[in-house]
Every structure is written in C-alpha cells, then in structure tokens.
Amino acid sequence: MLTIAGRIFHSRLFGGTGKFSSPQVMKDALEASGCEMVTVALRRIDLKNPEDDIMSMLDRQRYLFLPNTSGARDANEAVRLAHLARASGGGNWLKLEVTPDPRTLLPDPVETLKAAEELVKDDFIVLPYINADPILALRLQDVGTAAIMPLGSPIGTNQGILTLPQIEIIIEQARVPVVVDAGLGAPSHVAQAMEIGADAVLVNTAIAVAGDPVKMARAFAQAVEAGRTAFESGLGKKSSRAEASSPQVGLEFLR
Amino acid sequence: MKIICNGEEQEVRTECTVSELIVSLGLKPETVVVECDAVILKLDEYPTRQLHEGSRLELIHFVGGG
Numbered sequence: 001m002l003t004i005a006g007r008i009f010h011s012r013l014f015g016g017t018g019k020f021s022s023p024q025v026m027k028d029a030l031e032a033s034g035c036e037m038v039t040v041a042l043r044r045i046d047l048k049n050p051e052d053d054i055m056s057m058l059d060r061q062r063y064l065f066l067p068n069t070s071g072a073r074d075a076n077e078a079v080r081l082a083h084l085a086r087a088s089g090g091g092n093w094l095k096l097e098v099t100p101d102p103r104t105l106l107p108d109p110v111e112t113l114k115a116a117e118e119l120v121k122d123d124f125i126v127l128p129y130i131n132a133d134p135i136l137a138l139r140l141q142d143v144g145t146a147a148i149m150p151l152g153s154p155i156g157t158n159q160g161i162l163t164l165p166q167i168e169i170i171i172e173q174a175r176v177p178v179v180v181d182a183g184l185g186a187p188s189h190v191a192q193a194m195e196i197g198a199d200a201v202l203v204n205t206a207i208a209v210a211g212d213p214v215k216m217a218r219a220f221a222q223a224v225e226a227g228r229t230a231f232e233s234g235l236g237k238k239s240s241r242a243e244a245s246s247p248q249v250g251l252e253f254l255r
Numbered sequence: 256m257k258i259i260c261n262g263e264e265q266e267v268r269t270e271c272t273v274s275e276l277i278v279s280l281g282l283k284p285e286t287v288v289v290e291c292d293a294v295i296l297k298l299d300e301y302p303t304r305q306l307h308e309g310s311r312l313e314l315i316h317f318v319g320g321g
Contacts, residue, residue: 041320
C-alpha cells in the first residue's frame with residue numbers, strides 16, 4: 001500500500017478530471033480506474049455560461065481532491081491559487097505546478113521550489129510537478145514536499161517516459177513517494193513507470209480522450225497493477241549477451 | 256451601485272451582500288470561492304459581507320483538470 005503524508009492509498013493510479021467529453025463519462029471512468037485521488041483545477045466562473053459543478057459529480061468520501069495550480073506562471077500566482085483552493089474546501093493537498101511557457105508547459109524549477117517552500121510552511125501538503133531533475137527533486141524534499149511528481153514527457157503529449165534515466169535516479173534517491181506524471185499515453189507507459197519502482201502514476205489525458213474512456217481507465221489500472229507486481233517480484237537483469245533459456249547440454253544426439 | 260465582477264461591470268443594489276450577488280447569478284454559494292478586493296472570503300462571511308461601490312470580485316470554482 002502507498003502512504004503519502006500519512007494517508008493510505010490502495011490504488012497507485014491517480015486520475016485527472018480534465019478533457020472528458022461529459023461529467024458522467026468522467027465519473028464512470030474514474031470509478032473504473034479505481035483511483036482514490038483526483039486532480040482538479042480552479043478557474044474564474046464564466047458568468048454567461050456557468051459549467052456543471054464537478055464537485056457535485058464526485059463523491060468526496062471516495063476521492064481525495066488534489067487541486068492543482070495549473071495556469072500559474074510564477075510562484076506568486078501558484079501561492080494565490082493554493083489559498084483559493086484551500087478556501088474553497090479543496091483541503092490542503094496541492095499539486096504544485098508552475099508553467100510559464102504555454103508552448104511546452106514545462107515546469108519552472110526556480111519558481112516551483114520557491115512556492116513549495118512557502119506552501120509547506122503554510123501547512124499545505126505539497127506534491128510538486130517537476131521536470132525529471134534529480135537535484136531539484138532532492139531540494140524539494142529538503143523543503144518538505146510530501147511527494148515528487150516528475151514528468152514522463154510534456155503534459156498532454158502521450159509520448160510516454162522520455163526521461164527514464166533521470167526518473168530512475170530520482171526514485172533511487174527518494175525519501176518521499178515518486179509519482180510519475182504527465183505524458184503517460186498508454187498502459188505500457190505506466191507499467192514501465194511502475195516496473196522501475198515509481199510509487200504511483202497520474203494519468204488524465206490518455207484516459208479522457210480515449211475512444212472508450214471507461215475501458216481505457218480499466219486498462220490503465222491493470223497496467224499499474226502489473227507494473228507494480230513486477231517491481232515487487234524483482235525483474236531479471238538486462239544483459240547485452242544472449243543467454244539460452246533451454247539447457248545447452250544433452251544435444252550430443254543431434255551431431 | 257457598480258461593482259466589477261469577474262472583470263465585468265455589474266449593477267447591484269446598495270448594501271448587496273456577497274451571498275445575494277452569487278444567488279442572483281444563478282450560482283450556489285457553497286460551490287463558489289470569492290476573492291473580494293484581493294482578500295479571500297470564508298463561506299460563512301458571504302451572507303454578511305456587503306459590497307461597496309467599485310468592489311472588485313473574483314468568483315472562482317473547481318473545474319476539471321489534470
């Protein structure tokens with residue numbers, strides 16, 4: 001079982017709530033995924049066209065809300081969003097993300113560290129979204145973040161884990177859970193993350209935009225299970241040379 | 256009197272409270288986070304907090320996100 005900041009999670013798959021075709025599809029897909037923590041975002045209400053309130057679609061007993069600071073371009077904006085999220089009853093868990101460049105949506109390491117330090121002091125449980133930088137991961141743990149969320153590839157790209165060697169170092173050095181986030185586009189990608197020892201994965205786009213999001217959510221849940229079980233079982237060592245699986249003795253009768 | 260709500264000018268009655276404004280916009284107070292003149296309000300302040308000429312409000316809510 002996974003524990004983050006003293007809270008136990010039975011599922012190592014965390015879900016996102018964006019990009020679903022309807023609130024009902026979102027609800028059904030999240031249920032099928034078995035996840036227990038979901039990310040949500042904060043936005044200004046469009047007064048001419050108020051959207052459905054997604055809070056009412058999600059059972060707060062079943063899901064822990066992880067409000068994100070998406071849209072923040074610097075530490076100040078992220079801190080402001082964090083306080084708004086807490087005021088709105090979103091709890092004190094926070095996915096800290098600071099993405100100044102809308103083209104790449106890559107996280108700003110300096111502003112993320114700055115905001116993390118301030119928010120931890122302010123009693124937030126901070127899960128920072130970062131590039132897969134092992135030194136930054138250490139610095140964030142030093143200031144007291146509850147987990148580290150390195151990216152596999154840029155948000156919404158479905159490219160899988162392009163940062164594998166760095167994520168392996170982050171996991172090796174981690175004193176808090178490592179949640180691989182962003183870019184995980186297929187069940188094989190999350191299986192890979194779990195096989196190398198990630199504690200959990202966060203998936204939004206790949207499930208939300210699938211032809212059948214409910215079925216895809218199930219596939220991701222199975223892949224997380226498979227990858228985790230493989231990690232716990234201990235994978236065989238990689239070798240550059242072939243090693244026969246069948247005995248190499250007892251072949252005299254052929255020659 | 257005039258206030259600025261989510262970037263747009265709105266006409267409200269004098270002594271209008273935050274709760275009244277939210278309800279008049281067809282929203283449920285418990286689903287709305289309010290920042291009034293850069294200060295975040297608590298839900299239990301909505302019924303008593305009165306708006307003033309030129310008050311700047313931000314009405315925020317949770318939406319789907321990753």
